[in-house]
Amino acid sequence: MATIAVVGAGLIGASWTALLTWKGYDVAVYDPSPTASGRLDAVTAKAWSALRQIEGAPATPGARRLCATVAEAVDGADLVIEAGPEALEAKQALIAEIDAACAEEVPIASSTTAHKPSDLQKGARRNPARVIVAHPFNPPHLIPLVEIVPSPATAPDVTDRVRAFFDGIGKTTILVKREATGHIANRLAAALYREAVHLVAEGIASVEDVDKAVTAGPGLRWSVMGPHMLYHLGGGAGGYRGYLDHLGPAQERRWADLGAPSLTPEVKDALVDGVRAEADGRTLSELENERDAALIALLKARG
Amino acid sequence: MATIAVVGAGLIGASWTALLTWKGYDVAVYDPSPTASGRLDAVTAKAWSALRQIEGAPATPGARRLCATVAEAVDGADLVIEAGPEALEAKQALIAEIDAACAEEVPIASSTTAHKPSDLQKGARRNPARVIVAHPFNPPHLIPLVEIVPSPATAPDVTDRVRAFFDGIGKTTILVKREATGHIANRLAAALYREAVHLVAEGIASVEDVDKAVTAGPGLRWSVMGPHMLYHLGGGAGGYRGYLDHLGPAQERRWADLGAPSLTPEVKDALVDGVRAEADGRTLSELENERDAALIALLKARG
Structure with a gap:
């Protein structure tokens, strides 16, 4: 894949564009807004400055081309990243337009936070099997995670190619095996947030102290290891089995x-x-x- | 406060001891186990090596003294840290012994994870108002968070002095305003963990991908800012109010x-x-x- 089309240049699309040109890809962008060009410039300047601090100099940056139509942007693209407005009908209409205009084998990866790929595929009459979700975390040029979410109708080959592409540009991809509201990371974030709201609502702690509890406590460890592995190391010599047998009941009480x-x-x-x-x-x-x-200091420290 | 008693030298007590001697305090330790001395040596060596990497050389380390009885350890102490076994009856018995032996104005700060200060106070017949929870995160010599949990019967002056002490050795303290199972940070961790288990149990993602979703996604941000502040920044120009009005319903659906x-x-x-x-x-x-x-690299990067 050498040329990528980015359809929609809001904050997510502009960040993808900045990252991809930094990584040497030619990017064809479509966005109907008259301010898209200025936003792309601003986001690229900020993103490249961050990436320079983390990674040093780019190899040979790719070229960015702002196109007047969806059809022009997707023409000749090897992958289309859909990053339009989040409303389902708008996404379906955009995907219909992409699907009609671009070569039949080209994957369409949606950045959607809220929608399931099986709903987005309803927009693609020509080749729904090429539609998949590749959900980044804001801002995509900094946060490594990309959640790859195929629907049962997504072609396995599309899943493999899209995942390999994002792995190839240095992202950390995970595979969502079954569609779920909020995919994976936002479900985990929602679970934490629900209790963060509860503690304030019940007067158990202030907003500031809840935030400090995270950043000075478990949040520190969560940037290093996930909850399962941390409890594997919290179980003494018995590992995760020991943890679950001895401290599982305390978790269930909590x-x-x-x-x-x-x-x-x-x-x-x-x-x-x-x-x-x-x-x-x-x-x-x-x-x-x-x-x-x-975040930049942290990503630099992680190397 | 110049001399600290640490009662119980398991992993938490040994880590407290290592941190406090590093910070220049004289520490009197009581632990009935014949292996306590060796464990203190091993934990101190490891902790000091970590602290040297993060902070450079210590000023003048304090002295450690392993005592044969609780009474000997708490004699002359300005603060007692109780870090004995986690069972409530054991903690109450230990606190009774400390309370009977040490000067009446000296605060007794329990490292308990599971218990509420009002339950621990039942062990202190002489002066229950000096009993408070100061709950660290493992390992206390590395993780900044200390949760300060008074009960309604804890003297406000004790709360202030204990909090000031832990602030003074560079910890990040938060005040739990009302006793709650798991205090604050472990409630937040339990909330995240519940969903982390659910995603695996339902076959939505693998254990490894759930862990990666955290460390490569929101966990990165949680080491930098807490959930409330992050959503304040996720609401555009409208800040947290804008976030809650526009994206609150999506959170409630999740x-x-x-x-x-x-x-x-x-x-x-x-x-x-x-x-x-x-x-x-x-x-x-x-x-x-x-x-x-x-963790050491991360703490170093945070400065």
């Missing part, structure tokens, strides 16, 4: 005690007030810069 | 779809088999070294 909050107006107020206290005067843009600088 | 697994024998087998595949021949000790080296 599970039974977890909260199930609702985002009522009162809870939302408590969350917003708590984040305001935690931000302590720092603007969104200052906080974003802190987050990105810390 | 919450409704999260799993509630049980650790049945079949699920345990799937978890153990999955971790074996993920370990791919690496021994527990090799994996532990990988975890610790990565």
Whole structure:
């Protein structure tokens, strides 16, 4: 695969474009917005600066071409990344247009967070078997994870080629074996977040202390190893079996005690007030810069 | 506070001892086990090597003294850290012994994971108001988090002094405002783990891919910022309010779809088999070294 089409140049599409040109791919972009070109420039400048800090100089960057139509962007592409608006009908319409215009064997990888590939395939009348989800984490040029989600109707060969492509550009891919709302990582994030909301809603801890509990505690370890492996190492000489036999009952007791909050107006107020206290005067843009600088330092340390 | 008593020198107590001597405190340790001295030596060597990598050379290390009785260890101490066996009756008995032997104003901070301070206070007939939980994350010499959990009967002055002590040795303390099973961080970890088990139990993803989803995705960000602040930055110009108004409903839909697994024998087998595949021949000790080296690199990068 040498030429990639990116359809939709919002934050995700623009970040993909920046990463792919950095990695030496020629990228044909379609986005109907009059501000797409400026956004691509801005996101590319920021992303390349981050990538330079992490990886050093790029080999030979690829070329970016902003196209006037979907058909022009996908013409000659070896892979199409769909990164349009998140509404299902909009995605289906876009995929229909891509499917009609581009060569029949070319995979269409959607960046969707919310939708299942089997729903997206309804847009592709010509070759639904080439539609798959390849869901990145924001921003895709920094966060390694890409969730590969085929539907039962996705051709195995498409799954293999798309996964190999993202592996090849240095992403960490995982395979979602069965479609699920939120794929995998956002389900895990939602589970953590539900309890993070519960603890504030019930007055057990402040927003700031819940956030600190994560970053100074288990979140540190989760950037190093996942929960299963960590408990394998928490079981003494007996490993994961020992952990489950001895501490599994304590986990089940904790599970039974977890909260199930609702985002009522009162809870939302408590969350917003708590984040305001935690931000302590720092603007969104200052906080974003802190987050990105810390992520870059971390990715550099991981090598 | 210049002299600290550590009662119980298992992994947690030995790690506290190593950290405190590194920080220049004299530490009086009590542990009835004949292997305590060797364990203290081994844990100290490992911990000091890690701390040297993160912080450089120590100022002037404190002295360690292994005592024959609880009374000897707590005599003259400014703070007692209770790190005995986790069973409630054992902790209550130990706290009774500490409470009877040491000066009445000295705080007793328990490292308990599972128990509430109000239950531990039942062991302290003389001065229950000085009993508090100060729960570290394993290993305490590396992980910054200490959860400070007073009961309603804990003296506010004890809470303040204990929190200031742990802040002063560079830990990140949070205040648990109301006692809860698992305090805060282990509740958050249990929430994530429940879904991590569900995804494997339902065949949605392999153990290895669930772990990768965390370390290559949200886990990376959780070592940098907590979930509340991350969503504040995920709401565009509207901040957390904008996030909750626009994406709150999607979170609530995900919450409704999260799993509630049980650790049945079949699920345990799937978890153990999955971790074996993920370990791919690496021994527990090799994996532990990988975890610790990565944690040290990360803590160094955070500065």
